[in-house]
Amino acid sequence: MPILRLEMHPGRTQDQKRAFVREATRAAVETLVCPPESVEIIITEISKESWATAGKLKSDS
Amino acid sequence: MPILRLEMHPGRTQDQKRAFVREATRAAVETLVCPPESVEIIITEISKESWATAGKLKSDS
Amino acid sequence: MPILRLEMHPGRTQDQKRAFVREATRAAVETLVCPPESVEIIITEISKESWATAGKLKSDS
Amino acid sequence: MPILRLEMHPGRTQDQKRAFVREATRAAVETLVCPPESVEIIITEISKESWATAGKLKSDS
Amino acid sequence: MPILRLEMHPGRTQDQKRAFVREATRAAVETLVCPPESVEIIITEISKESWATAGKLKSDS
Amino acid sequence: MPILRLEMHPGRTQDQKRAFVREATRAAVETLVCPPESVEIIITEISKESWATAGKLKSDS
Numbered sequence: 001m002p003i004l005r006l007e008m009h010p011g012r013t014q015d016q017k018r019a020f021v022r023e024a025t026r027a028a029v030e031t032l033v034c035p036p037e038s039v040e041i042i043i044t045e046i047s048k049e050s051w052a053t054a055g056k057l058k059s060d061s
Numbered sequence: 062m063p064i065l066r067l068e069m070h071p072g073r074t075q076d077q078k079r080a081f082v083r084e085a086t087r088a089a090v091e092t093l094v095c096p097p098e099s100v101e102i103i104i105t106e107i108s109k110e111s112w113a114t115a116g117k118l119k120s121d122s
Numbered sequence: 123m124p125i126l127r128l129e130m131h132p133g134r135t136q137d138q139k140r141a142f143v144r145e146a147t148r149a150a151v152e153t154l155v156c157p158p159e160s161v162e163i164i165i166t167e168i169s170k171e172s173w174a175t176a177g178k179l180k181s182d183s
Numbered sequence: 184m185p186i187l188r189l190e191m192h193p194g195r196t197q198d199q200k201r202a203f204v205r206e207a208t209r210a211a212v213e214t215l216v217c218p219p220e221s222v223e224i225i226i227t228e229i230s231k232e233s234w235a236t237a238g239k240l241k242s243d244s
Numbered sequence: 245m246p247i248l249r250l251e252m253h254p255g256r257t258q259d260q261k262r263a264f265v266r267e268a269t270r271a272a273v274e275t276l277v278c279p280p281e282s283v284e285i286i287i288t289e290i291s292k293e294s295w296a297t298a299g300k301l302k303s304d305s
Numbered sequence: 306m307p308i309l310r311l312e313m314h315p316g317r318t319q320d321q322k323r324a325f326v327r328e329a330t331r332a333a334v335e336t337l338v339c340p341p342e343s344v345e346i347i348i349t350e351i352s353k354e355s356w357a358t359a360g361k362l363k364s365d366s
Binding site: 010014016024026036040042043044045 | 114116118121
């Protein structure tokens with residue numbers, strides 16, 4: 001039942017995503033005490049053209 | 062004013078999306094008692110490479 | 123696997139929410155062709171003090 | 184620390200996004216009283232095939 | 245049609261929210277070229293007990 | 306820069322949230338290769354009256 005969403009820049013390999021969902025699920029299972037099957041993770045990649053900090057797109061920094 | 066978001070895997074046809082927004086809007090209008098024009102729906106497709114259950118990407122299952 | 127989110131103003135009864143999740147799940151199952159058990163719905167209530175249209179909070183309209 | 188998300192149809196130029204994040208950050212800094220570096224903005228583009236109002240996809244209207 | 249979401253800590257006055265939605269809507273209208281009536285803004289307050297940076301809840305920092 | 310969101314039922318202690326954000330941040334840092342300070346986590350609690358599976362609110366199951 002916990003749903004986790006990750007937003008990050010593109011550029012990670014499929015292996016990194018694989019490792020992330022494994023480790024983040026383990027973190028949820030151990031700390032929140034829930035079965036692994038109940039943990040859903042959705043990854044969204046946001047390009048630097050669409051993410052800004054301090055009023056500036058990251059593609060411009 | 063109700064905003065509905067649907068996250069699902071890609072693969073549905075445009076006709077299925079068309080039917081979904083029609084039927085989901087009807088469900089909202091009838092049960093929540095609001096005018097159809099007030100119902101917004103946003104559909105986001107999440108690939109199996111970016112969605113995990115039980116610590117495993119769906120593309121790996 | 124489809125995840126649906128509904129944002130709306132508070133004020134609906136628990137029975138209306140009950141009817142909404144039943145009907146919206148039916149809409150998803152029929153149009154997207156997925157098992158009912160795979161449909162998750164999360165409802166979030168947003169007060170009129172926190173929702174604006176046209177630059178005006180709804181509590182001020 | 185404020186996080187702003189913008190969902191809109193595709194079609195705006197990179198210059199328009201640049202102007203939006205600059206002006207929206209200024210609005211946040213001035214009205215919420217926070218340092219510019221603390222304001223993050225994420226822009227997501229939603230095609231007309233995936234956005235519906237009144238039960239109709241915008242690509243069908 | 246643009247939908248803006250703001251997540252921030254609680255503590256701002258209703259007047260600050262009022263000013264934010266007015267100014268953020270103006271920013272959207274001017275830079276994205278859309279009618280004011282099409283801009284929706286939803287504000288969500290996230291307590292310091294539920295927001296973390298660098299692995300630490302802000303209420304612990 | 307990675308932003309993580311966790312949605313779950315209420316009922317976890319502040320210590321469990323503390324442990325979750327510590328471990329989930331570690332998972333992100335190690336697998337996605339990013340500095341800990343860049344990882345933000347937002348936790349949202351969704352009551353069983355507002356979360357449904359298979360067309361049924363969890364408070365009714």
